[in-house]
Amino acid sequence: MAHCSSNIPGPEWREKFDIFGDDGIFNSDFEAWKLHRKVARALFSHQKFQQLATKTMQEITQKSLIPVLEHVSEQNKEFDLKHLLNRGTFDFACAITTGYNPNFLSMEQPEVPFLKAIDNACEAIFFRYVFPERLWKLQKWMGIGKERKLSNGWRSLDCFWEECLSYKREKRSEVVATTSKNEDEESFIDLLECYLSGNEVTGATPNEKVMRDNVIALILAAEGTTGITLSWFFWLLSKNNPLIEAKIREEITENLPIQPMKFTLEDLSKLVYLHAALCETLRLFPPIPFQLRKNEETDTLPSGHEIKMNTDVLISIYAIGRMRSVWGEDCYEFKPERWISEDGQIKHVPPQKFFAFNAGPRICPGREIGFNLMKIIAATVIKNYEVQILENQGVIPKVLDANCEAENSVHVEHRTHRGIKMDEARMELQNLVLSG
Numbered sequence: 001m002a003h004c005s006s007n008i009p010g011p012e013w014r015e016k017f018d019i020f021g022d023d024g025i026f027n028s029d030f031e032a033w034k035l036h037r038k039v040a041r042a043l044f045s046h047q048k049f050q051q052l053a054t055k056t057m058q059e060i061t062q063k064s065l066i067p068v069l070e071h072v073s074e075q076n077k078e079f080d081l082k083h084l085l086n087r088g089t090f091d092f093a094c095a096i097t098t099g100y101n102p103n104f105l106s107m108e109q110p111e112v113p114f115l116k117a118i119d120n121a122c123e124a125i126f127f128r129y130v131f132p133e134r135l136w137k138l139q140k141w142m143g144i145g146k147e148r149k150l151s152n153g154w155r156s157l158d159c160f161w162e163e164c165l166s167y168k169r170e171k172r173s174e175v176v177a178t179t180s181k182n183e184d185e186e187s188f189i190d191l192l193e194c195y196l197s198g199n200e201v202t203g204a205t206p207n208e209k210v211m212r213d214n215v216i217a218l219i220l221a222a223e224g225t226t227g228i229t230l231s232w233f234f235w236l237l238s239k240n241n242p243l244i245e246a247k248i249r250e251e252i253t254e255n256l257p258i259q260p261m262k263f264t265l266e267d268l269s270k271l272v273y274l275h276a277a278l279c280e281t282l283r284l285f286p287p288i289p290f291q292l293r294k295n296e297e298t299d300t301l302p303s304g305h306e307i308k309m310n311t312d313v314l315i316s317i318y319a320i321g322r323m324r325s326v327w328g329e330d331c332y333e334f335k336p337e338r339w340i341s342e343d344g345q346i347k348h349v350p351p352q353k354f355f356a357f358n359a360g361p362r363i364c365p366g367r368e369i370g371f372n373l374m375k376i377i378a379a380t381v382i383k384n385y386e387v388q389i390l391e392n393q394g395v396i397p398k399v400l401d402a403n404c405e406a407e408n409s410v411h412v413e414h415r416t417h418r419g420i421k422m423d424e425a426r427m428e429l430q431n432l433v434l435s436g
């Protein structure tokens with residue numbers, strides 16, 4: 001197989017995902033990307049960052065999630081779980097990135113323009129892929145349709161960034177002014193703190209655009225993935241055999257302390273069955289359902305297909321998770337057992353097969369943090385509550401409506417279940433879309 005540079009997003013990707021900025025890890029290539037990648041890895045493995053992540057996870061479950069769930073369960077109220085989980089994971093992502101927990105997961109449920117902006121942006125970006133370039137560029141120029149929503153979303157992201165930066169600067173000047181530093185704050189670092197203090201993790205303070213783009217990228221990377229995976233997880237549990245939920249509950253009872261619900265990372269590592277159920281959720285509903293890459297040189301795929309230079313290669317992660325040839329005849333079934341080896345541990349599945357975290361040089365560096373966060377939230381909910389999904393509401397992944405009426409597939413969240421069980425031929429086709 002010839003040299004393949006398909007880990008490079010390329011200029012078209014950057015143009016379509018412009019809202020996330022040219023100067024962050026998501027949209028950069030080559031040397032610039034290598035530098036951002038090095039920073040991300042150094043930060044995620046830093047002890048003080050990991051302490052911040054663990055402390056934040058505990059705080060969000062104790063001070064925000066449990067009070068809200070107590071309230072709704074006492075009142076026997078129906079509520080939007082996805083909404084709640086997105087807020088919790090957003091608070092988490094914001095705290096580890098900027099040191100600021102906006103407390104959007106609270107009884108008050110304040111408006112979150114950032115989340116709305118992201119939703120609108122994703123809709124508009126999808127539209128940019130589905131419709132001819134000239135059409136969306138015209139809309140952009142005229143400031144109408146989805147492009148208008150996108151530019152409003154852009155303003156919300158920038159406002160949010162300004163808020164985080166002012167908060168951080170104020171905090172830092174308070175610390176300098178009082179000289180009596182708060183022990184807790186002194187012992188943790190977040191990305192913005194590293195940038196502003198010129199910490200060895202990030203090096204000399206970069207310009208504001210680099211900070212903005214990477215802070216937004218990290219918030220998106222952590223929030224947009226974990227919140228939605230947890231929503232699918234609870235939905236799959238309620239739709240499938242109640243024995244799976246019972247098994248998870250039993251595992252939690254056996255391995256986690258009773259009160260208070262304070263888990264260590266070691267406790268979490270004992271939750272093998274829960275881990276397996278989360279992997280199974282990610283296989284069936286990967287929160288990043290496709291990847292687009294640009295080929296720098298003419299290349300040959302393992303299937304024998306030749307792809308010409310500068311070809312867009314669209315890889316459907318969603319389809320790979322549902323192929324019989326990859327996962328077997330039972331590929332549509334929700335079976336945590338497929339992830340557990342004979343000695344009761346999680347099986348190693350190569351990333352080329354389990355693609356939810358990507359594979360190769362751009363593989364997700366936040367996988368462990370993501371699993372820990374999801375395990376804490378899932379364990380807290382399952383141990384204390386029973387989640388019942390309301391009947392008669394269709395649920396379908398937003399960007400994957402098989403019939404692909406663009407308006408509906410992006411606007412409508414609750415619909416009949418059509419489109420999820422697509423046949424394999426269609427999957428194979430979706431798996432590789434080549435355009436010259």
Ligand code: HEM
Nearest residue numbers: 025221222225226229288356357358362364365366369370
């Ligand atoms: C369910 C959890 C998660 C899933 C399924 C997931 C999946 C992915 C995928 C598929 C990519 C590749 C995107 C691309 O190249 O287009 C990615 C990249 C990335 N993820 Fe995650 N992610 C998760 C959680 C997290 C968390 C919690 C963090 C941070 C704390 C994180 C940080 C990142 C970063 C920084 C990148 C960019 C890496 C690069 O371009 O080199 N992720 N993730």
